[in-house]
């Protein structure tokens with residue numbers, strides 16, 4: 209298989225089933241902004257999987273950013289391997305909405321455990337760009 213075909217067929221980490229280059233890649237690399245809250249959520253999952261820390265900070269609501277975010281995120285992406293994303297439900301978050309909610313489950317593994325992060329995330333539009341505000345998180349490990 210040629211490298212070009214390889215790139216085209218590489219599926220996006222977010223589990224959409226779409227090729228990476230037509231799904232989260234242009235969003236995480238800043239070529240386009242996420243059109244919906246779900247697209248932003250998926251792109252943030254992909255950024256976690258790839259270790260795109262700047263993108264994660266830039267897509268967090270300004271008042272929710274902390275001074276230590278870069279360090280905390282660097283640790284998280286170093287020790288956590290994200291292995292799957294499932295969108296459970298969503299509300300609003302569409303092209304004409306200002307706020308949105310996405311409910312999801314993300315599978316992960318670390319050196320010594322596997323687990324599921326369940327979260328209901330809240331998003332809002334900030335200067336025409338979707339940002340992550342906060343969420344109800346439940347962590348299940350085994």
Ligand SMILES: [Zn+2]
Nearest residue numbers: 220222231232
């Ligand atoms: Zn994607």
